Amino acid sequence: MPVQDDTLLSGICLAVYYAPNRALFGQTVRFYEQVLGFEVAQHDADSCVLEIEAAHQEATTIEIKVDASRAIAAEKVAANIDHLLKKEQELDWRTLQRNVCFTTAKLDTLIQRLEAASVPFQTRPDKLNAYEVYVVDPLGAVVGFTDVANTIGTSQYFRCKEPEQPPDTASSAESVLKAVATAKNIAVMTSGGDAPGMNANVRAIIRAAIYKGCKAYAVYEGYSGLVKGGPEYIREMHWNDVRGWLAEGGTNIGTARCMEFKERWGRSAACKNMIDAGIDALIVCGGDGSLTGADLFRAEWPSLIKELHETGKITTQQYENHKHLNICGTLGSIDNDMSLTDATIGCYSSLARICKAIDYIDATANSHQRAFVIEVMGRHCGWLALMAGIATSADYLFIPEKPSSHKDWSDHMCEIVAAHRARGKRKTIVIVAEGAIASDLTPVTCEDVKNVLVDRLGLDTRITTLGHVQRGGNAVAYDRILATMQGVAAVDAVLEGTPEIPSPMISIIENKIVRKPLVEAVKLTKSVAEAIRSKDFAKAISLRDSEFVEHLHNFMAMNTADFREPSLPVEQRKKIAIINVGAPAGGMNSAVYSFATYCFSRGHTPYAIHNGFTGLARHDAVRTLDWLGVEGWTSIGGSEIGTNRKTPEEADLGTIAYEFSKYKFDGLVLVGGFEAFVSLNQLEKARANFPAFRIPMVLIPATISNNVPGTEYSLGSDTCLNSLVDYCDAIKQSAAATRNRCFVVECQGGNSGYIASYAQLCCGATASYVPEEGMSLTQLAQDIETLKVSFANDQGKSKSGRLILKSEKASDVLTTKTIADIINSEAKQRFDAKTAIPGHAQQGGIPSAIDRTRAARFAIKAVQFVEQNNDIACNAENEFGEFLNSPAVSNTACVLGIERSHVKFTAIRQLYDYETEEGKRVRKNIFWKDIRDISDLLVGRVSVGH
Numbered sequence: 014m015p016v017q018d019d020t021l022l023s024g025i026c027l028a029v030y031y032a033p034n035r036a037l038f039g040q041t042v043r044f045y046e047q048v049l050g051f052e053v054a055q056h057d058a059d060s061c062v063l064e065i066e067a068a069h070q071e072a073t074t075i076e077i078k079v080d081a082s083r084a085i086a087a088e089k090v091a092a093n094i095d096h097l098l099k100k101e102q103e104l105d106w107r108t109l110q111r112n113v114c115f116t117t118a119k120l121d122t123l124i125q126r127l128e129a130a131s132v133p134f135q136t137r138p139d140k141l142n143a144y145e146v147y148v149v150d151p152l153g154a155v156v157g158f159t160d161v162a163n164t165i166g167t168s169q170y171f172r173c174k175e176p177e178q179p180p181d182t183a184s185s186a187e188s189v190l191k192a193v194a195t196a197k198n199i200a201v202m203t204s205g206g207d208a209p210g211m212n213a214n215v216r217a218i219i220r221a222a223i224y225k226g227c228k229a230y231a232v233y234e235g236y237s238g239l240v241k242g243g244p245e246y247i248r249e250m251h252w253n254d255v256r257g258w259l260a261e262g263g264t265n266i267g268t269a270r271c272m273e274f275k276e277r278w279g280r281s282a283a284c285k286n287m288i289d290a291g292i293d294a295l296i297v298c299g300g301d302g303s304l305t306g307a308d309l310f311r312a313e314w315p316s317l318i319k320e321l322h323e324t325g326k327i328t329t330q331q332y333e334n335h336k337h338l339n340i341c342g343t344l345g346s347i348d349n350d351m352s353l354t355d356a357t358i359g360c361y362s363s364l365a366r367i368c369k370a371i372d373y374i375d376a377t378a379n380s381h382q383r384a385f386v387i388e389v390m391g392r393h394c395g396w397l398a399l400m401a402g403i404a405t406s407a408d409y410l411f412i413p414e415k416p417s418s419h420k421d422w423s424d425h426m427c428e429i430v431a432a433h434r435a436r437g438k439r440k441t442i443v444i445v446a447e448g449a450i451a452s453d454l455t456p457v458t459c460e461d462v463k464n465v466l467v468d469r470l471g472l473d474t475r476i477t478t479l480g481h482v483q484r485g486g487n488a489v490a491y492d493r494i495l496a497t498m499q500g501v502a503a504v505d506a507v508l509e510g511t512p513e514i515p516s517p518m519i520s521i522i523e524n525k526i527v528r529k530p531l532v533e534a535v536k537l538t539k540s541v542a543e544a545i546r547s548k549d550f551a552k553a554i555s556l557r558d559s560e561f562v563e564h565l566h567n568f569m570a571m572n573t574a575d576f577r578e579p580s581l582p583v584e585q586r587k588k589i590a591i592i593n594v595g596a597p598a599g600g601m602n603s604a605v606y607s608f609a610t611y612c613f614s615r616g617h618t619p620y621a622i623h624n625g626f627t628g629l630a631r632h633d634a635v636r637t638l639d640w641l642g643v644e645g646w647t648s649i650g651g652s653e654i655g656t657n658r659k660t661p662e663e664a665d666l667g668t669i670a671y672e673f674s675k676y677k678f679d680g681l682v683l684v685g686g687f688e689a690f691v692s693l694n695q696l697e698k699a700r701a702n703f704p705a706f707r708i709p710m711v712l713i714p715a716t717i718s719n720n721v722p723g724t725e726y727s728l729g730s731d732t733c734l735n736s737l738v739d740y741c742d743a744i745k746q747s748a749a750a751t752r753n754r755c756f757v758v759e760c761q762g763g764n765s766g767y768i769a770s771y772a773q774l775c776c777g778a779t780a781s782y783v784p785e786e787g788m789s790l791t792q793l794a795q796d797i798e799t800l801k802v803s804f805a806n807d808q809g810k811s812k813s814g815r816l817i818l819k820s821e822k823a824s825d826v827l828t829t830k831t832i833a834d835i836i837n838s839e840a841k842q843r844f845d846a847k848t849a850i851p852g853h854a855q856q857g858g859i860p861s862a863i864d865r866t867r868a869a870r871f872a873i874k875a876v877q878f879v880e881q882n883n884d885i886a887c888n889a890e891n892e893f894g895e896f897l898n899s900p901a902v903s904n905t906a907c908v909l910g911i912e913r914s915h916v917k918f919t920a921i922r923q924l925y926d927y928e929t930e931e932g933k934r935v936r937k938n939i940f941w942k943d944i945r946d947i948s949d950l951l952v953g954r955v956s957v958g959h
């Protein structure tokens with residue numbers, strides 16, 4: 014036999030044939046981990062055969078590898094090996110690894126552990142040195158271990174089947190059961206209004222549940238399905254059932270507004286149906302109403318099952334098994350009206366739809382000099398209206414949280430709209446949240462608003478009600494990410510749930526996914542409604558999250574800028590400059606707009622430095638910004654003031670300092686990527702020699718690469734991600750239509766794999782290659798195997814195309830074209846690969862709603878930073894004019910960023926000296942590693958280690 018590898022021969026190679034129930038896979042993983050005490054380095058779930066591998070015969074660590082080849086019937090694998098053997102090809106470790114399910118580990122170690130764990134097994138040392146070990150777990154799956162080393166070539170190993178007489182499992186059942194006790198039957202339901210991203214959430218929940226060894230179910234048609242029950246409404250879901258769901262809008266498992274569930278009898282029926290279906294954990298994806306229902310359901314559960322037991326509707330066994338309702342909420346609603354979270358799944362997709370519509374309306378409004386009153390959804394919450402107001406720089410808005418009397422709002426709106434018109438604005442946009450009310454709680458309708466605009470200002474006014482368009486369409490990148498991360502976190506939460514732990518809901522605070530108590534969130538959400546009902550509007554606003562309040566203040570400051578008396582006394586008003594540095598990024602213009610308007614509202618003079626530091630050094634390109642000049646910039650891509658990659662040192666530091674002192678800048682706001690970061694470092698260091706730089710300086714990160722140290726988010730990265738995701742959706746569709754086609758997509762991002770990693774998560778790409786990991790031939794070979802198997806299994810039927818994403822700098826050798834060529838050569842005409850290079854389209858056209866609104870928030874924070882740090886930075890010298898540096902002075906030159914759940918300013922000194930890989934132009938700490946693992950998990954990618 015041509016196996017040459019001594020290590021392999023002297024070790025024992027094990028394969029596990031698993032009963033054809035993939036849901037049991039995770040239990041096998043736990044079986045290894047918990048019963049046998051092996052450390053499982055990697056695991057995955059995608060089919061019936063489980064591969065276990067250890068790198069060395071001495072290894073006691075078993076690395077479980079599951080690749081798509083598990084999906085190939087054992088006979089097919091055997092045939093493949095036979096084929097190789099016939100060709101008398103030498104089988105080395107790698108060939109085996111790719112073709113066979115096997116492992117080497119010391120048999121003794123394994124057997125010792127099986128014995129120690131009282132797991133029944135049979136050994137059959139009758140074929141040379143071969144062993145066959147059968148293990149039957151208490152759930153009935155047969156795990157057959159057999160020796161590959163000696164049976165290879167006979168195909169015997171591959172025909173390992175369930176033994177005719179399974180070994181007696183009774184004695185070990187208990188211990189194994191203990192090990193798999195955390196496995197549950199998890200059901201997911203979508204409820205309330207549909208929201209883009211709900212499908213992505215369901216997909217993540219189903220796949221993560223299967224991966225963790227659970228059975229996954231979907232409850233169709235929301236609570237109605239639960240109340241009706243039975244196999245029509247409560248269906249087991251498999252891995253492939255949710256294929257292609259990531260991008261789709263709406264909810265494929267249906268949703269409903271169910272009155273019956275509001276009644277106790279309805280919840281009792283739901284309780285029985287869940288128990289009958291054997292569900293032990295329920296994940297509800299919905300809005301405030303759905304989670305209120307879920308909260309009530311859990312609170313009532315003990316009394317519901319007691320009642321069902323006493324009336325004989327459930328057995329004692331069922332009663333004992335289901336004493337506790339394990340429930341978790343994932344937040345799916347366009348309204349974003351739930352407390353204790355910054356965002357709900359769907360709210361940013363809806364916001365994107367609204368912004369797009371208003372951008373369209375802008376053009377026609379401008380043409381006719383018209384006013385438009387636009388009604389947006391949100392029920393009793395003003396989040397959509399408020400964010401749309403900021404993202405489109407609307408003139409006025411009505412939200413339920415901030416009503417005033419009819420007279421007051423009429424006067425207020427007319428004052429602002431008239432002032433804007435007087436300054437030359439040709440159009441008027443007023444946004445009305447559907448739940449808008451006056452202070453006496455009577456609704457404020459679009460008709461009311463229109464009448465005031467017509468009667469008092471004589472404006473030609475139209476009403477546009479956006480309606481359900483706002484709920485339609487594909488999920489934007491943010492919602493896909495949020496939905497996926499929430500889904501995976503929800504499965505963890507229900508697996509870890511105990512009767513003592515209050516039911517969680519999964520929320521997001523800034524950039525961090527966190528668990529929050531459902532009861533508390535529901536209570537807080539209800540208290541907003543109560544505060545509004547009792548006309549305590551100050552309380553209502555304070556109960557919305559802090560970002561909401563901040564955005565509201567920002568909007569009010571910006572839309573009254575330049576005609577009201579500025580809020581700062583004259584002596585505190587400053588000259589503040591803004592500059593764009595580096596490549597263009599979505600949101601740069603919005604940052605300049607918000608910076609300028611906020612400066613006006615405070616009384617500062619805003620200056621724009623045009624065309625970066627080169628513009629300043631060569632052309633003295635400094636202009637004050639005026640209100641009408643920046644009008645409409647929020648929705649424009651690129652950089653209106655011009656951007657340039659040159660740093661101050663490259664442009665001429667001395668001239669820059671001269672220009673700074675000439676204009677007597679009191680503060681500087683830089684908007685840009687890594688070049689802006691380097692520039693800030695240079696200016697801060699030059700403070701010792703150039704007094705002109707002894708002013709507060711702050712960088713708003715803006716780059717599609719998202720590689721600036723000190724932040725997990727940069728302006729433009731969301732716009733870029735959405736452009737790339739739209740592009741990938743389109744070519745994936747083309748690939749699917751062509752059948753048997755894979756696209757290798759080249760992503761920008763320099764040495765940062767951020768964009769490629771997140772795009773993989775958002776598009777469900779088979780793989781992504783990034784500079785942080787580099788590219789190995791082994792991984793490429795593995796991914797090609799996965800492609801081969803999935804195309805083979807599809808047999809041309811599947812609707813889904815395949816994508817592989819590659820960062821432009823993932824490898825110097827394996828270029829995008831080379832990868833496609835290798836795939837084509839390996840595919841042997843069973844499928845083909847083509848390249849797709851979106852290039853600079855990734856810098857995006859119109860900035861995304863997220864980049865626009867975050868730009869506004871960051872720009873205003875930056876101005877506040879200048880105000881607060883002016884004294885320290887400007888007084889950092891002694892009587893002889895010598896620079897006195899100190900930590901406090903260092904802290905006046907900062908990067909403004911989001912790190913985990915905080916928006917914060919970090920000194921450039923700290924970041925540049927300790928947190929930067931200067932040569933590679935990236936941050937040291939790569940925060941998206943988890944994202945990569947989750948993306949791989951959800952597409953069943955096998956990682957061969959980096």
Ligand SMILES: Nc1ncnc2c1ncn2[C@@H]1O[C@H](COP(=O)(O)OP(=O)(O)OP(=O)(O)O)[C@@H](O)[C@H]1O
Nearest residue numbers: 205206236270271274275299300301302303306346
């Ligand atoms: N107080 C409650 N008690 C029991 N069930 C409730 C309660 N409130 C809501 N539900 C259930 O949740 C369903 C959805 O609620 P609702 O219509 O308020 O939507 P939502 O979840 O808030 O989502 P969205 O607001 O985004 O449409 C209701 O139809 C009902 O079945």
Ligand SMILES: O=P(O)(O)OC[C@H]1O[C@](O)(CO)[C@@H](O)[C@@H]1O
Nearest residue numbers: 206300346347348390391392484
């Ligand atoms: O689709 P329906 O049942 O008409 O409900 C509309 C409501 O649903 C939402 O779209 C989501 O809650 C609200 O914004 C809106 O008030």
Ligand SMILES: [Mg+2]
Nearest residue numbers: 300301302348
């Ligand atoms: Mg709601």
